[in-house]
Amino acid sequence: MRTQCNPSRFISNSMQKVPPSGIRKFFDMASGSEDVISLGVGEPDYVTPWHIREACIHSIEHGETSYTSNYGLMELREEISRSYVKRHGVYYDPEEEILVTTGVSEALDLAIRAITNPGDEIIVVQPSYVAYVPSVIFAGGVPVTIGARGENDFKITAAEIEAAITNKTKAVIINYPNNPTGATIGKDELEAIADVIVEHDIMMISDDVYERLTYEGTHTCFSALEGMRDRTIMLNGFSKAYSMTGFRMAYAMAAPEIINSMMLIHQYSMLCAPITAQVGAIEALRNGEEEVGKMVREYDRRRKLIVGGLNDLGLDCFNPRGAFYAFPSIKSTGLTSDEFAERLLHEQNVVTIPGDIFGDTGAGYLRCAYAASREDIKEALDRIGTFVDGL
Amino acid sequence: MDEQTRNILEILEEDARIVPEEIAALTGMTVEEVNQKIEYLEKAKIIRQYKTVIDWELAGENYVYAIIELKVQLERKLGYQAIAERLYKFPEVRSVRLLSGEHDISITVRGNSMKQVAFFVAEKIATLDQVQSTATHFVLKTYKENGLILDEPDQVKRLAVSP
Numbered sequence: 001m002r003t004q005c006n007p008s009r010f011i012s013n014s015m016q017k018v019p020p021s022g023i024r025k026f027f028d029m030a031s032g033s034e035d036v037i038s039l040g041v042g043e044p045d046y047v048t049p050w051h052i053r054e055a056c057i058h059s060i061e062h063g064e065t066s067y068t069s070n071y072g073l074m075e076l077r078e079e080i081s082r083s084y085v086k087r088h089g090v091y092y093d094p095e096e097e098i099l100v101t102t103g104v105s106e107a108l109d110l111a112i113r114a115i116t117n118p119g120d121e122i123i124v125v126q127p128s129y130v131a132y133v134p135s136v137i138f139a140g141g142v143p144v145t146i147g148a149r150g151e152n153d154f155k156i157t158a159a160e161i162e163a164a165i166t167n168k169t170k171a172v173i174i175n176y177p178n179n180p181t182g183a184t185i186g187k188d189e190l191e192a193i194a195d196v197i198v199e200h201d202i203m204m205i206s207d208d209v210y211e212r213l214t215y216e217g218t219h220t221c222f223s224a225l226e227g228m229r230d231r232t233i234m235l236n237g238f239s240k241a242y243s244m245t246g247f248r249m250a251y252a253m254a255a256p257e258i259i260n261s262m263m264l265i266h267q268y269s270m271l272c273a274p275i276t277a278q279v280g281a282i283e284a285l286r287n288g289e290e291e292v293g294k295m296v297r298e299y300d301r302r303r304k305l306i307v308g309g310l311n312d313l314g315l316d317c318f319n320p321r322g323a324f325y326a327f328p329s330i331k332s333t334g335l336t337s338d339e340f341a342e343r344l345l346h347e348q349n350v351v352t353i354p355g356d357i358f359g360d361t362g363a364g365y366l367r368c369a370y371a372a373s374r375e376d377i378k379e380a381l382d383r384i385g386t387f388v389d390g391l
Numbered sequence: 392m393d394e395q396t397r398n399i400l401e402i403l404e405e406d407a408r409i410v411p412e413e414i415a416a417l418t419g420m421t422v423e424e425v426n427q428k429i430e431y432l433e434k435a436k437i438i439r440q441y442k443t444v445i446d447w448e449l450a451g452e453n454y455v456y457a458i459i460e461l462k463v464q465l466e467r468k469l470g471y472q473a474i475a476e477r478l479y480k481f482p483e484v485r486s487v488r489l490l491s492g493e494h495d496i497s498i499t500v501r502g503n504s505m506k507q508v509a510f511f512v513a514e515k516i517a518t519l520d521q522v523q524s525t526a527t528h529f530v531l532k533t534y535k536e537n538g539l540i541l542d543e544p545d546q547v548k549r550l551a552v553s554p
Contacts, residue, residue, distance in 0.1 A: 023552060030551035040552040297401065301417035308416050351551050374417070 018134040022357035026341065030351045037380045039368040040351035042179060044243035044324070048280070049291040052242065055283035056276045064275055070267045071259075072100025072251070073278045079285040080251055088221035090229060096256040099263050100273045100281075103248040104209045104237040106266070109135050111205050111233045111252055112171075114261035116141040120170040122205075125156045126359025127327075129179050129207070141170070147361030150329065153318050154183035154361075158192035165196070171203040171233075177210040177219070180358045180367035181327040182303075182320020187220040194225045204232045209250070210323040212241035212292055215300045217321060223253070230255040240324075241292055242284040247277040299324050302370040302377055309381040310368070313388055324371040327355060331364040333391055341366060347390075348383035395420060399428055400437070407441040444539050454501050456485075456530035457508045459516065460494035462523040471495065474521045483511050494526070505529060 023040075030036055047053075071077060077094035085091050092098050101107040108131060112122060118140040124132045126145050136143040146164045148156040161172055174193075176185045197204050206222040223232035237250030252262055266272075303320065310317040310328040317328035330340045337354030344350050355365030370377055392400075398418045402409060411425045418425070432438045447454050466473050471489055478498055479487045486499040498516070502508035509527070517525050534542045 027550070027552040033551075036551050038549075038551040041549055042553040043549055045549065294401075297398065301398065301402065304419045305416050308419075353552070 014137050014140065017137050021130050023130060023353060026345070026351060026353060029342070029345055033345065033349055036345075036349045036351055037372070037376050037383065038351040039370065039372060039377075039380055040353050041369050041371065042325075043245045043369075044240060044295065044371050045373060046243040046295055048242065048244050048247070049284075049288060051287055051291075052244065052280045052283045056280045059276055059279040064279065066275060068100075068272045068275050068278060070263055070272050071098065072273055073275070073282070076100055076278050076282045076285075077251075079282055080253070083285055084221070084234075084253070088224040090221060090224040092234075092253040093256070097253055097259055099252045099259050099266060100278060101250045101252060101266065102270055102273045102277075103239070104207060104235050104250040105131055106248075106270060107235045107237070107250050107252040107262075108132070108173075108205070108207065109138070110262040110265050111235065111254075111258075112136055112141065113139045113265055114258055115170055115203060115233075117170075119168060121166060121168040122170055123161060123164050123172040125161070125172065125174050127154065127178070127180050127355060127362035127365075128173070128175050128358055130357060132173050132175075142168070144169070145359060147359055148178075148181075148183065149361050150318065150365065154178060154181040154327070155185045155189060156193070157189070158196045161193055162196045162200070165200050165202065169200065169202050171205050172197065173205045173207065174222070175207040175210075177214055177320075177322020178325075179210065179323055180325050180353065180355065180362065181318075181365075182323045182325045183318075183327075184214060184217060184219065184321040186217065187225075190220050190222055191225060194222070194228050197231055198227060202231075204228065205235065206232055207235045209235065209237045210240055211236060213296060213299060213324060214322040215296070215303060216319075219322070233258060238281050238284055241295075242281075242288050243295065244277075244280065244284065247280055249273065249277045249281045299371065302372075302374060305374060306368060306370045306377050306381065309377070310384075313381065313385050315366075315384070315388070324369055326368045326370055327362075327365050328368065329364055330366050333388060335391070337363055337366055344384065344387050348387045350380050350383045350387075395424075395428060396432070399425065399432065403429075403438065403441075407443070444537055444541075446541050448533075454503065455505050455508050456533070457500050457502075457505075457512070458528045458530065459498050459500060459512055460490070460526045460528075461496045461498065461516070462493075462525075463495045464521045464523055466521065474519070477519060477521075478516070481511075481515060483508075483515075 026040060077098040080098055081092050081094045112135050116139040121142045121144045122136045123144045123146060126147050133143040144164050146160055148154045204222055211219045223229045223234050234253040239245040306326045307317050310326060315328040315330055317326055320326055337356045341352050341354045344352060353367040355362030355367055402414055411422050414425045415422045463474050475487050478484055483500050483502060484498050485501050488497045490497050500508055502511060512525060512527055
């Protein structure tokens with residue numbers, strides 16, 4: 001008689017090191033509730049602009065349903081290259097320095113796997129997107145988290161990065177404008193960080209997916225800083241700027257050796273990004289500027305509405321200059337982030353995400369996505385007000 | 392155009408009933424600044440009027456709309472202006488536009504029945520001295536009006552929390 005199988009015995013050690021995303025709990029709780037106002041969605045509330053959808057439909061109608069190059073359509077890589085020259089004055093060769101991926105999530109995974117040996121340390125600046133730490137663990141690396149603090153408007157300093165560097169450090173991951181805080185970082189501060197990166201001979205992985213959603217000041221592209229082009233893996237995508245989350249369209253840009261290594265993994269796992277989505281991305285880059293402008297202006301209005309509203313409720317909220325998240329402090333209420341978010345959902349049907357899910361320095365804060373209609377934001381503010389008054 | 396002006400115009404174009412306090416909250420301006428800016432925009436006739444887009448069909452009023460294309464005879468010195476003025480004074484005429492191409496002018500007429508519109512065109516428009524010919528197209532359904540989709544707006548079906 002054969003013995004019974006215990007499948008969990010076969011799960012790899014690295015999988016067991018990764019806890020489930022804290023967001024999942026709120027996803028499950030919100031799924032069962034009625035009349036929910038959600039500030040929990042890190043996703044634009046616009047349907048992808050029609051001209052982009054139309055380009056995809058046209059492409060399918062004309063039978064464009066094949067594989068593409070592993071790197072992605074050359075036409076798309078050329079457009080991406082042009083857009084970076086235009087916006088940041090930094091050139092990437094479409095032939096060998098750009099890789100089209102299925103979402104920034106894949107690009108991030110490839111970037112980390114391409115450079116990480118077992119035991120290598122990757123510094124993750126938090127609060128940050130929840131995928132960074134697990135991606136490092138999956139690659140056999142050791143995530144070293146450092147916290148950007150509210151007192152410093154959630155900007156990390158060069159000194160804080162330097163303090164975390166050891167002889168095992170391979171790279172740093174930053175994300176500005178930041179999810180979940182909405183923080184941006186200035187050119188001078190990035191220059192100082194670049195000095196540290198060079199001095200310790202490590203790399204930078206810069207997740208710029210919220211780049212186009214910068215409301216105050218100008219976004220500085222890390223690889224455009226002097227000497228940083230070949231020390232940086234730039235990650236960017238179409239989800240946020242062009243409201244194309246479901247298309248899973250993104251790209252990585254780096255030195256040919258890095259991109260080639262990333263492409264090898266991509267080649268054997270994903271093969272290539274879907275052609276229809278790539279056609280949509282070409283259309284977005286060629287003709288999407290007007291729509292981006294409109295969406296950004298509207299997000300900016302909502303930003304002012306929600307930040308002003310939260311401050312009026314006594315929930316101290318620093319001024320987020322990018323992305324579409326407000327990150328108010330709820331420390332004055334005496335509740336933890338988790339208690340606040342959970343009770344707010346149960347008592348007022350408003351979904352927010354506890355800040356500590358994104359890192360320790362997010363404790364005492366709440367992520368409120370304002371990619372929601374103005375009516376929903378106003379209603380959510382009313383309900384949060386009622387909740388806070390009742391504490 | 393400066394950012395503040397564009398902001399106010401876009402907000403008002405979307406919702407003419409929005410109050411200055413709310414515009415202030417959306418733009419980061421003070422209520423006083425918003426009021427001053429709107430007053431200037433009204434005086435400069437950049438804001439021409441505050442109107443409402445109504446779906447009369449849904450309200451049960453079965454208005455009939457027709458687009459009438461006209462070929463016209465130009466008047467010396469006055470050009471198209473004189474005929475345009477004659478046309479836009481009729482209350483039935485909702486819009487008057489000068490066109491390039493086969494026809495010279497397009498007007499939109501609203502009436503209570505097809506018969507009424509047909510008689511209006513035959514008796515009031517076609518008989519004008521400058522009008523050489525007319526082509527009447529009755530509107531069967533309006534899907535989009537002034538940038539607003541009347542039929543069915545795009546709706547985002549999003550999860551309450553991103554997975």
